[in-house]
Structures are given as C-alpha cells and as structure tokens.
Amino acid sequence: MLPAWRDGYYRARIESVRVFTKQSVELLLVPEKGWPTHKSGQHLALTLNINGRLVTRVFTIASSAEQLEAQNTLRLLIRTQDKGALTAHLSKLTRGEWVNISKPQGTFLLPRTEQPVVMLAGGSGITPFIAMLHSIPKGDTRPITLLYYAKKNAHWLNTELAQLQVSLPGFEYRLLERDKDGDAVKALSPYTGKKWLVCGPEGLHKQVAQLAEQTNTPLASEHFSATPRVDLSTERAEFTVTYNGKQFMIDNQHTLLAHLKAKQQEVNAGCGMGICHQCKCVKKRGVVRDTRTGELSDNTEQLIQLCVSQVVSDVELVK
Structure with missing residues (x-):
C-alpha cells in the first residue's frame, strides 16, 4: 500500500x-x-x-x-x-x-580539490565516506586516507574498502580501535595541514575540532546528535502556554516539544532535531527562541517547530 x-x-x-x-x-x-x-x-x-x-x-x-x-x-x-x-x-x-x-540534504561533501584529504570515521560514521569513495572515478589518483575507528570486529564494509583501495590508486585506509591504537589526536597528528573530514559521535567531533584549531588544519564535519542549543537565558522563568485551548505553566529551559510531551499532550514528533518538520505548529501569538541559533520570533502568527523552540513570553499554539 x-x-x-x-x-x-x-x-x-x-x-x-x-x-x-x-x-x-x-x-x-x-x-x-x-x-x-x-x-x-x-x-x-x-x-x-x-x-x-x-x-x-x-x-x-x-x-x-x-x-x-x-x-x-x-x-x-x-x-x-x-x-x-x-x-x-x-x-x-x-x-x-x-x-x-x-529530498537529499546537507553540505558534507568531498572537496573538489587536489589537496590531500583525510577522512576520520567513528562507527556508523563510515556511511558518507563510502558514498564519497564510490563517487570517485576509477583511476583517480587524488590522495585520500581513511582512518576508521570502531570496536573490535565491528568495522563495516571491510571487503568493500579493500576493493576500493585496489580501484583507487590514491586511496588508503586504516582500521583503528581506540584501546589498541589510541585516540583521534594520535591518529590525526601525522596529517596536520591536510583537509580533514570527520563523521562520528559528538565527542569525536569536539576532540578533532580542538586539534584542527590548534594546528590550523581545515576541517569539515557531520553528525546527527541533537543540535547544540544556544542558551541566551541564564535565569529560569515561567510562562503560560495555551495549546489547543488548554493552558499550562512551563519554563524557558526546555523546548516546547519536551514540555508538551511531559504534559501528555497529543503532539506530532519525529527526529527531534529540527530536520524532519513533523512537529510544526502554528504560533498564534507570543515570542519563542530558536534553540539552534538563538534567534527570536516576532509576536505575530507564524509556523514554528516545537522541538527547537523555547518560550520567551506567554504563547498560544494551535496544532
């Protein structure tokens, strides 16, 4: 069907x-x-x-x-x-x-450059890199190194990677385990100055970003953990939210989606990261803050996403 x-x-x-x-x-x-x-x-x-x-x-x-x-x-x-x-x-x-x-989304792409590229994958973060490698024409000699971290015997696509190493003269890869090979800093240190691409857990991103800044190394990254929140409010405050005619008191420290779920209200939800747009809702009045950017809405009617919105004033919502 x-x-x-x-x-x-x-x-x-x-x-x-x-x-x-x-x-x-x-x-x-x-x-x-x-x-x-x-x-x-x-x-x-x-x-x-x-x-x-x-x-x-x-x-x-x-x-x-x-x-x-x-x-x-x-x-x-x-x-x-x-x-x-x-x-x-x-x-x-x-x-x-x-x-x-x-539709396809995102800007995490293989650079169009002859500069050497180093890919760092953590666990299932191998997925964008396997797509990128398959997009390179056979015989392309651009230098690309893949450093792939996973638990022992948990690396994906070993046979596929070996085949790509044969068909792409400039490609090499290493299968790494943190307990045996050390952390990302140790693995990446020999490659400073080259273009780094990283995909994996948030902790890996933070570690690599710090090293990239210290060594002035260009870095692009991708991950799907919750979007970092911009918290512009240091003091807790409570406001009234009216949702489909029902009124509740909520604070400005959590998203509207989290509050409405806690109040056991019927609400659509999907990814919880502002990507899928399933939790869109009409704000009839009031001001909310976008937790991704810190941007404030105006006080008029508009469509908002509950999962990335915090209240800044009393608000009225209609599903």
Whole structure:
C-alpha cells in the first residue's frame, strides 16, 4: 500500500533488506520518479508508519549518485537499537513495501580539490565516506586516507574498502580501535595541514575540532546528535502556554516539544532535531527562541517547530 502523500516528502519502495552485521541493517530503496538526485555525503529523513504513528529519523545515504543512475537504488546502512522507535522495525520491512523519504540534504561533501584529504570515521560514521569513495572515478589518483575507528570486529564494509583501495590508486585506509591504537589526536597528528573530514559521535567531533584549531588544519564535519542549543537565558522563568485551548505553566529551559510531551499532550514528533518538520505548529501569538541559533520570533502568527523552540513570553499554539 502506498503511503499518504506528504508535503516535502517522496515515496520510495523497499527493494531489499539485509542484516549485514549484528544490529546493522542495509536498506535498498527505489525512489519515486522526481526525487532530486543527491550528492555523495548528503542525508535524508526516512519516515515509517509504525502502528499508525509516523516516525522519522535521519540517515546518511551510503551510495553514490552513479549507483542511483545505474541501478535506480539508494542504499542506507543503519545501526539498529532493540528499543529504537524506528530502527527496531527496519529488519521487519519486506521487499515491495513503501516508505517516505525527504529530498537529499546537507553540505558534507568531498572537496573538489587536489589537496590531500583525510577522512576520520567513528562507527556508523563510515556511511558518507563510502558514498564519497564510490563517487570517485576509477583511476583517480587524488590522495585520500581513511582512518576508521570502531570496536573490535565491528568495522563495516571491510571487503568493500579493500576493493576500493585496489580501484583507487590514491586511496588508503586504516582500521583503528581506540584501546589498541589510541585516540583521534594520535591518529590525526601525522596529517596536520591536510583537509580533514570527520563523521562520528559528538565527542569525536569536539576532540578533532580542538586539534584542527590548534594546528590550523581545515576541517569539515557531520553528525546527527541533537543540535547544540544556544542558551541566551541564564535565569529560569515561567510562562503560560495555551495549546489547543488548554493552558499550562512551563519554563524557558526546555523546548516546547519536551514540555508538551511531559504534559501528555497529543503532539506530532519525529527526529527531534529540527530536520524532519513533523512537529510544526502554528504560533498564534507570543515570542519563542530558536534553540539552534538563538534567534527570536516576532509576536505575530507564524509556523514554528516545537522541538527547537523555547518560550520567551506567554504563547498560544494551535496544532
């Protein structure tokens, strides 16, 4: 059965589902005609209807635009969680089912330069890099090094990486374990001055960013943990929120989405990071702060995202 049409989303058919390591699933999707072609390194929002509820999460596309053109498929490599709201259901999908996907998003791309590039991947952060590597024409000699951190025996796509090293003369890779090989600073120190790309946990990003600043090394990074919040309010204050006619007292320290969930109000929610837009709501009056940028809204009616909005005054909301 085709999923309902949703503004800003596209339909995609499940071509195959494969559990390729413990708690890791590969999805091959066939997007409907009209889906915008992606660039290697970009991500999309995947939405499933789970028990009558739409659940959305964001994943990097682990295949190149060339694969889409040749095979008409997109590949997602996803680490699953037993209690995950969406990922726990992925292995149960079957060929021929339909899902919703967003257009491709993001600017984490392979630089168009002959400058040596060093890729640092942590765990499932390998996904944008595998797409980038597959987008490089065979025989291209640009120097690219991949440093891939994972737990012992938990590195993904070992055979694929070995094949890429053969087909790309300038590509080399190292499989690293923190306990055996040390942290990212030790691994990256020999490569200062080259272009760094990093994708992995937030702690890895912070460590690499600090080293990049110290060594004046150019850095681009990508991760999908919660967007860092800009907290401009140092003092806690309480305001009245009116939601679909019901009034509550809430503070300015948490998002509207968190407050409404705590009040057990019916509210749509997806990624919780401001990407999928499922929690959009009409603000009839009042001022809110965007937690990503610190920007304040005006006092008039407008569409806001509950997951990235904190109150600055009394507000009235309509679902």
